[in-house]
Amino acid sequence: MTNQTHSEITEFNITTGKRVNVSDTMIKSVMIFCSLVAVAVTVGIVSSLIYEAIEFFKKVPITEFLFSTEWSPQTAMRSDQVASEGKFGVIPLFTGTLLISAIAMTVATPLGLASAVFLAEYASKRTRDWIKPMLEILAGIPTVVYGFFAALTVAPFIRWSGGSMGLEVASESALAAGLVMGIMIIPLISSLSDDVINAVPQAMRDASSGLGATQAETVRRVILHAAIPGIAGSLLLAASRAIGETMIVVMAAGLAANLTANPLDAVTTITAQIVALLTGDQEFDSAKTLSAFALGLMLFISTLILNYFSLRIVKKYREQYD
Amino acid sequence: MTDLDTSFLQGQKHLAKRHRSESRFQWMGRMAIVVSLSFLVFMVGSIFWQGKSAVTTTEIALQINLSADVVDPNDIRGASFDRIIKATLCDTFPEATSRKEKKKLYGLLSSDAGYQLRDQILENPEMLGGTVTIWVNASDDVDIFNKGQIDRDVPQADRRLDDQQIGWIDQLSGNTAMRSVFNAKFFTNGDSREPELAGILSALVGSAMSLSICFVLSFPIGIMAAIYLEEFAPKKRWSDFIEININNLAAVPSIVFGLLGLSIFLSTFGLPRSSPLVGGMVLALMTLPTIIIASRASLRAVPPSIREAALGVGASPVQATFHHVAPLALPGMFTGAIVGMARALGDTAPLLMIGMVAFIVDVPQSILEPATALPVQIFLWADAPERAFLEKTSAAIIILLVFLVLMNIAAIILRKKYELRF
Numbered sequence: 001m002t003n004q005t006h007s008e009i010t011e012f013n014i015t016t017g018k019r020v021n022v023s024d025t026m027i028k029s030v031m032i033f034c035s036l037v038a039v040a041v042t043v044g045i046v047s048s049l050i051y052e053a054i055e056f057f058k059k060v061p062i063t064e065f066l067f068s069t070e071w072s073p074q075t076a077m078r079s080d081q082v083a084s085e086g087k088f089g090v091i092p093l094f095t096g097t098l099l100i101s102a103i104a105m106t107v108a109t110p111l112g113l114a115s116a117v118f119l120a121e122y123a124s125k126r127t128r129d130w131i132k133p134m135l136e137i138l139a140g141i142p143t144v145v146y147g148f149f150a151a152l153t154v155a156p157f158i159r160w161s162g163g164s165m166g167l168e169v170a171s172e173s174a175l176a177a178g179l180v181m182g183i184m185i186i187p188l189i190s191s192l193s194d195d196v197i198n199a200v201p202q203a204m205r206d207a208s209s210g211l212g213a214t215q216a217e218t219v220r221r222v223i224l225h226a227a228i229p230g231i232a233g234s235l236l237l238a239a240s241r242a243i244g245e246t247m248i249v250v251m252a253a254g255l256a257a258n259l260t261a262n263p264l265d266a267v268t269t270i271t272a273q274i275v276a277l278l279t280g281d282q283e284f285d286s287a288k289t290l291s292a293f294a295l296g297l298m299l300f301i302s303t304l305i306l307n308y309f310s311l312r313i314v315k316k317y318r319e320q321y322d
Numbered sequence: 323m324t325d326l327d328t329s330f331l332q333g334q335k336h337l338a339k340r341h342r343s344e345s346r347f348q349w350m351g352r353m354a355i356v357v358s359l360s361f362l363v364f365m366v367g368s369i370f371w372q373g374k375s376a377v378t379t380t381e382i383a384l385q386i387n388l389s390a391d392v393v394d395p396n397d398i399r400g401a402s403f404d405r406i407i408k409a410t411l412c413d414t415f416p417e418a419t420s421r422k423e424k425k426k427l428y429g430l431l432s433s434d435a436g437y438q439l440r441d442q443i444l445e446n447p448e449m450l451g452g453t454v455t456i457w458v459n460a461s462d463d464v465d466i467f468n469k470g471q472i473d474r475d476v477p478q479a480d481r482r483l484d485d486q487q488i489g490w491i492d493q494l495s496g497n498t499a500m501r502s503v504f505n506a507k508f509f510t511n512g513d514s515r516e517p518e519l520a521g522i523l524s525a526l527v528g529s530a531m532s533l534s535i536c537f538v539l540s541f542p543i544g545i546m547a548a549i550y551l552e553e554f555a556p557k558k559r560w561s562d563f564i565e566i567n568i569n570n571l572a573a574v575p576s577i578v579f580g581l582l583g584l585s586i587f588l589s590t591f592g593l594p595r596s597s598p599l600v601g602g603m604v605l606a607l608m609t610l611p612t613i614i615i616a617s618r619a620s621l622r623a624v625p626p627s628i629r630e631a632a633l634g635v636g637a638s639p640v641q642a643t644f645h646h647v648a649p650l651a652l653p654g655m656f657t658g659a660i661v662g663m664a665r666a667l668g669d670t671a672p673l674l675m676i677g678m679v680a681f682i683v684d685v686p687q688s689i690l691e692p693a694t695a696l697p698v699q700i701f702l703w704a705d706a707p708e709r710a711f712l713e714k715t716s717a718a719i720i721i722l723l724v725f726l727v728l729m730n731i732a733a734i735i736l737r738k739k740y741e742l743r744f
Contacts, residue, residue, distance in 0.1 A: 024640040031550035034543045038568050038614065041607050045578060048585035111354045118351025131355055138362055140726065142668025144697045145719050148704045149365045152712070186358050214340055216347035237573065244575025246671035251704060271577050275674050278584065296581040300574065307573040311566075 049300055052293030059287040060088045065294060067091070071257035071268075073277060073288045088291050090298065092257040096174070096267030100249060101242040103178025103263055104185060108238060111182075112189025113231065119190065120197040121219055132191070139187040147251030150180035155252055162264060170266040172254030178263065181248050188238040192314070196230025197223060229313050236310035240303040246271040270295050366723070373716030379505035379518060380460040380468040382431060382494055384410045386439065387453045395450050398443055403436035407458070415490055426487055430494075432459035432518050459507075460500070462517035462710035464491060468502065471709065482709070508717065512683040513699065517710035520703070522718050524685045528598055528678070528693030529667060535602025535689060536609055536666050541659050543606075544613030545648075548655070551614070552621040553643050572611035579608045580675025588676060596677040596692035604672045609662035616658020620651040653740030660733040664726050670697040696722050 057065065068089025115135060119128050155176035162169035169175075200223050208218040224231070249272045256266040257273075277292040386406060393401040411427050412418060418427045432438075435458040442456055443449060463482045466472055468491070478484050483491070494500045511521025547564075555561040583604035587593045593600050624647050632642035673679070678694050679702065686693040694702070696718065703715040 024638055027640050027644070028550075028554060031546045031554065034546035035550045035555070035564055037543050038547060038564060038571060038610060041571060041582070041610070042567050044586055045574070045582045048582055049578075052585055111358055114351045114354035115358060118348070118355060122348055122351060131359075134359060134362070135355070138358065140664070140668075140730070141362075141365075142670065142697055142722060142726070144668070144670045144700050144704075145365075145369070145723070148700065148715060148719065149369065151704065153365075153368060183358065183361050190358075214344040216344040217340070219347070240573060241575075244577065246575065246577045247701065250671075251701070271575065271671070274577055274581070275671065278581075279674055279677075279679055293581060293585065296578055300578050303573065303575055303578075304570060307570055311569055311573075 045300065049293055049297040052290055053297045056287060056290035056294045059290065060086075064088060065090055065291075069259055071273070073273075073291055086287055086291075088287070088294075090270075090295070092259040093268060093270050093273055093295070094298075095259055095261070096253070096257070097243055097269040097271075099174050099261060099263065099267055100178045100181065100253060100269055101239060103175060104181035104242045105235070105239055107179055107182025108185045108189055109235060112186045112234075112238070113193055115186065115190040116193035116197060117219055117224075120194050121215060121223070132194070135187045135190055137187075138184060141184075143184065143245060143247040144251070146180050146184050147247040147249075150176050150248055150252035154180055158264075167264060169264045170254075170256075172252060172256075172266045173264050174253060174267045175263040177249050177253040180252065181242055181245055184245070184248070185238040185241050188241060189234050192234030192237065193227070193231045196227045196234070196314070199230070200226045229316070233310040233312075233314035236306045236313070240306035240310070243306070244271065244299060244303050246275060250275050270299050274299075369716045369719050373713055373718075373720045375466075375469045375471070376508060376713040376717035377505060378469075378502040379507065380465040381457040381501050381503055382460045382464070383455050383457050383499040383501075384414070385453055386410050386456050388443070388450050389453075390451060393443065393450055395447065398440070398447065398450075401440075403440045407431065407435045407439060415493075423486070426484065427490065429461055430464050430487065430490060432461050433516055434459060434519050457501070457503075459518050462708060465518050466710050466713075467491060468495075468500065469713075508714070512685055513681055513694070513702070514683060517706075517708050517714060520711070520714055522696065522699060522721060524682045525694050525696045525699035525718070526721075527685050528601075528682070529695040529697075531598035531686065531689050531693065532601040532605055532673075532678075532695055533663055533667060535599060536605040537659065537663060539603065539606035540609040540613055540662070541655075544610050544659070545617050545655050547610075548614045548617030548621060549643060549648060552618045553647065554639070568611045568614050572615065575671075576608055576669050577671040577675065579604050580672030582607065583672060583676045594690050594692075596680050596694075597690050598678075598686065598693045598695075599689040600676050601673050601678050601693070601695065602689070604676060605666040605669065608669065608672065609659075609666050612662035612665065613655070613659050616661065617651065617655040620654025620658070621647065623654065624650045653736050657733045657737045660729050660736070664729040664733075667725060667729070668697055668722065670695075670701055673698050674701070696725075 065088050068087065069091045070087040070089045071092050073086040073088060115131075119132060123131065151172075155171060155173060158173055158176050158179075159169045159171055204222055204226060205218055208222045209215075213221070249269045253269060253272055254266045255268050255272060255276050257268050258265055260267060274292045274295050277288055277295075384407065387410070388406075392406060408424075408428055411431070412424065415427055418424050438458045439456055460468070463472070464487075467483055467488070472481050472483060474481075474488055491500070507519060508521045510523055511519055512524035514520040551561050551564060555564070583600055587600045587603055588595055593603075628646050628650065629642050632646040633639065637645065673695055677692075678698055680692045680694060681702075682692060682694045700715055700718045700722065703711045703718065706715075
């Protein structure tokens, strides 16, 4: 459709070529400039992160950053102090991020998928029109609100219920942050999966029902199979959101860089450390400050990879049945 | 029994099992939605529950002697109002004699009480000369005790107010010298270390400033980019590249935008740290992809016949777009902008990166002054150790949510009212 209009516009231009005036070209160049801003932002992000990260790797070797298992960025307060060297091993941050994201995905995947299936296959149009926006409110609430709720209500509750079962729970446990984050990303999974389930052609449902399958069997054995790539895309997108989420982990997960897989322990994440490193007074070219940019670069690359694949999968899948 | 009967019965059993699994499956879906939504209700409900008490604040009445030898009518500002307040308290409760007891007694009133007395006298100088009743703020501990948030059955060592202080409070409320009033300070003050004085005005102004800058920058750039990409850009390669770019930007974690702002706007350009200007710029970069995506969708909804008609009567492509297509798409663009701004209003992480976490008492007067924003204020208060900040935090969250709801309602109304139907 768009192709057609474009060829027409070009044709029209040839016949009225003389009337193309200066203001038209000016407006066009302004528009081109504006669309370049989006590209400039990406270039800006990438170049500033890489530049600062290179500065950091001049002070701390990249191998230490990637493979060391100890994180304690307390560098000397004054430049003439030699005493305490910071330890910049990113592994505990990485595992902490993965742990919290994994908890969040464990919560969000079943809830989000079941909601999506119900909305797409069982709910009447009226219910769907009501429930879907209400679920999306979950994604619209600012994360600082989730952080407050996680730190002040969920974490004490988990600590209390763990304590009554004889378990020792850290006051800033990974579980509290992960649980709340999981709730936050439910609508990401349910909305996108709902769309892809809806895109599965009706003929496949009819064929399955015609063979005598119940609706649940149709969903499980036909529709989910057909929709798997799209669902995977939505899960990747949700995971990328979980990895990049900041306020919940800053407020509820704390700053203790423990290398652990125990969800009841305190862990810290890449984003929480970036905030901890860059809030408060700091001199700009210390290894401590620069390490935040190296962390930011890591975060950017990992979310970029997840986003790229999820967008590609979703897009490719959408075209399949059109 | 024949073979046929057995297999029929087996089939019946099997069918019943399959039907049971069918209804189980349906219920799982229902439960998932119920669990998600009840979490939402529980979270918002508990925050409302905690925040509702912030509507009122506690005041204490003092019978203050303002004769000329206490306050010189010709030099009101020269008087030591703190001392007057303390002397009045000691007169009211003569049983407090030791230094420690007096300190506890002074702790009943807000540290701001002296200034409040001074301001009231400056407003009504005719009250000088006699003994007058003046209402001043109680301290945060008294305030939350009055709201029932300190349990008097808890052992003395574990609560913020000891038995003697509670006795004084009971005496005051028995004499109707204590009242709950609407907490106007919450809406007219800036941040404060004292919970009873802390307000959200400076944060609100900071948010409003950042959002205005965000809108002024991102809306024109966003719609111009969208119009170019949708109407003029040579298809394929170039616009595909920009499109991938924009889609990726929309999913970049917001904290990365904060890092960009810190490294480019603050370090390279040297713009003022903590200012709404930089905050707005960072938020604009974040909002840009949302606006572009929404604007393109709304341009796509304008039927080609409009363009063709305009071109047919001799408009140039730029004229056709700007005189005919874009105006029709404008409501949709605004809707996208409002949704993007609502997201920007709630975003905290990028503002932390550019230093908008400062302790701001005064309302910022310009976009270059240090400021804070509503979500950042929530973050700061949530970290504060005083029990009384809990209700302030919750109340600030309620206000933030109210703004978000209003913005989203505006977007929905706009969409419904001007929805394109061709």
